[in-house]
Amino acid sequence: MSASPSRQSADEHLLHSQGYSQELHRGLSLWSSFSVGFATVSPVVGIYSVMSLGAMSVGPSWVWVVPLCLALQLLVALVYAELASQYPLAGGCYQWVKRLAGDRWAWFTGFMYLASALASLTTVAYLGGFWLWLFFTGEAPSANAQVFSGAVLLLLGLGVNLFGINPLKYFVSAGIIAEVIASVVIGVLLLVFFRNHSFSLLLEGLTSAPGTDSSYLSGFLTAMAVGGWAFLGFDACSQVSEETADARTSTPRAILRSMILVGLTVMLTAFAVTLSYTDTAAMVSGQVIDPVTPAVVDAFGAWSERPFVGVVLVAFIACVVSVQTYIGRAIFGMARDSILPASAFLRRVDKRKVPFVAMVFSTLFASFGLTLGLNATAVGTLIAFGSGGFFVVFLIVVTCALLARLSGKWKAETGTFSLGRWGVPINLAAFCWLVFESINVAWPRESLAPPGAPWFQVWAVILVFSILAVLGLIYMIYAKPYLRTLNPQPSLQ
Structure with missing residues (x-):
């Protein structure tokens, strides 16, 4: 459904006020923008990333x-929502930091964001290659074979994206249908008809290490680090702002x-699989890396394995497509300011x-x-950085927002979405959470690495x-890419 002429005019006027022209096709509705974010965060991808490691850390x-x-990551999303409301621009965090803290910090933030996002794209394609094969x-x-399958997924995603925004909408919508089937429908059925344990299992504090307070605290912190991985990618919506109708409200x-909705879906699946999986001890000890598929097959029969794998595969494909979409917009948003190498080509x-x-x-x-997937050590390093890098970028953005808010440089009330008097407390709480989680995710843990992994x-x-x-700072100091920007820090005010 296309936007009305008046809304299109308002969107283009907003873009012009920021120093840019409308180059991308503004064909995404609120639903489509939500679909990009949902498919990127992806409950299916998230639950497969965290469930086994979480159970090994502190049991059920x-x-x-x-x-x-x-709840804690939602604090970050609220700050991001305010920024997206006021600055709905391709480039997302780069554009926000540019206006809040200046060109130097913006370039560094954009550089680290692209590094983390590209690592994430490789990771999702690599993991999805397992399901394709x-x-x-x-x-x-x-x-x-897994590397080859991952490359096939990347080519498929590129093909979808190069056909324009309309095929993209259908693909991510198919991904949401797959997510609903794999997570919501199956989760409800497992809870209602195939539950093998009472809810008291979730309160036992079963651990994979000796049951001392210190071991449980260590395991809980590890589980917190792993749990945060399930809620990365919601900012993808901001990267497609210039293709979203009525972006200040919709984004x-x-x-x-x-x-x-991703959070609620992951919760449902986590509770359902934990309570329905029969061999809890094997899950806690790490003998079973994928407890989800066996839980589904045990409940519904052997016939269900192939259809379930197909549904999971569709979810991974949609995730790959969505991640490619927002990375392309992030690169475009920086390249049109001429701050990347070969910007003239990258912005085309x-x-x-x-x-x-x-x-x-x-x-x-x-x-x-x-x-790197040909070497388990190398791909493990890539996956770990891809997760940790995003939290550092989140921290930079939220810190810049907090300082600009306290100094009066940023008036969040001028956006269509504002936290009002709750802005400072929520921003401060998000800052504290990200300081903790950035350190927690980066903390060197042998328990999250394969046995015998190098230091x-x-x-x-x-x-x-x-x-x-x-490397980024050296390039920034010597090449001074921030001085080449074609658009110096405009404001809505």
């Missing part, structure tokens, strides 16, 4: 970490709705109003990253972030 009681992480062969893939709503938009060069670049870069994989977040930060 890990499920209570999910609502806690959801499993669906067509019925067997777990070798390292080479913040899409951010919050995708975060809340084709006749379908797609930033096709940015899309191709991100796909090629992620495909190169897939070769640099255990220290992956700190090591990779430090190397990239140093």
Whole structure:
């Protein structure tokens, strides 16, 4: 459903007031913007990322970490919603930090964001490659086969994105249907008809280590680090703001709705699988890496395995497509300010109003990253950094927002979505949460690395972030890309 001429005019006027012209096709509704965010965060991808590690950390009681992480990460989403309401621009966090803290911090934030996002795209494609190969062969893939399958998913996602915004809408909508089937429908059925344990199991505090207070605290912190991984990607809605009708209203709503609904869906699946899976001890000990599929097969019969794998595969495909979409817009949003190498090419938009060069670049870069999947140590390092890097970017954005709010530089009330008098307390609480979680996610833990992993994989977040930060700062100091910007910090005020 297209926007009315008056809304289109208001959207374009807003974009012009920020120093940009309407180059992308504004064809996304609130539902479509929400779908991009929902598919990117992805309950299916999230639950497969966190469930086994969470259970190994603190046993079945890990499920209570999910609502806690959801509530705390929602604080960040509220700050992001305010910023997206006032500055609905492709480039998202780069554009916000540019206006709140200046060009230097903006460039550094955008650089770290792109590094984390590209690592995330590689990770999702790599993990999705497992399900693609499993669906067509019925067997777990070798390292080479999984890398090949991941590359196929990246090419499929690129093809969808290059056809324009309309095919994208249908793909992410299909992804949401798959998510609903794999998470909501199956979760409800497991809880109602196939529950094998009482709810008291979730309160036992069963641990995989000796039951001392210190071991449980350590396990709980690990579960918090893992739980935070399930709520990354909600900011994808902000990256497609310039393609969303009535963006100042639709984008913040899409951010919050995708975060809340994904969180509730992950909670439902976590509770349902934990209570229906028969061999709890095997799940807690780490003998079962994927408790979700066995729980479904045990409940519904062997016939259900292939359809369930197909549904999970569709969810992963939608996630790959959505991640490619927002990375392409992030690159475009920075390149049109001429602050990236080869910006003149990266900002190009084709006749379908797609930033096709940015899309191709991100796909090629992620495909190169897939070769790390040939080595379990290397891909583990990539996955760890991809998660930790986002929390550091969140922290930079929320810190800049808090300082600008306290100094009076940023008047959040001028946006269509505002926290009002709750702005400072929520912003401060989000800052405290991100300081804690950034340290918690980056903390070197052997329990989150494969047995016998080398030290640099255990220290992956700190090591990779430090190397990239140093390289980025060196480039920023010597090349001074922030001085090449074509659009110096406009404001809505």
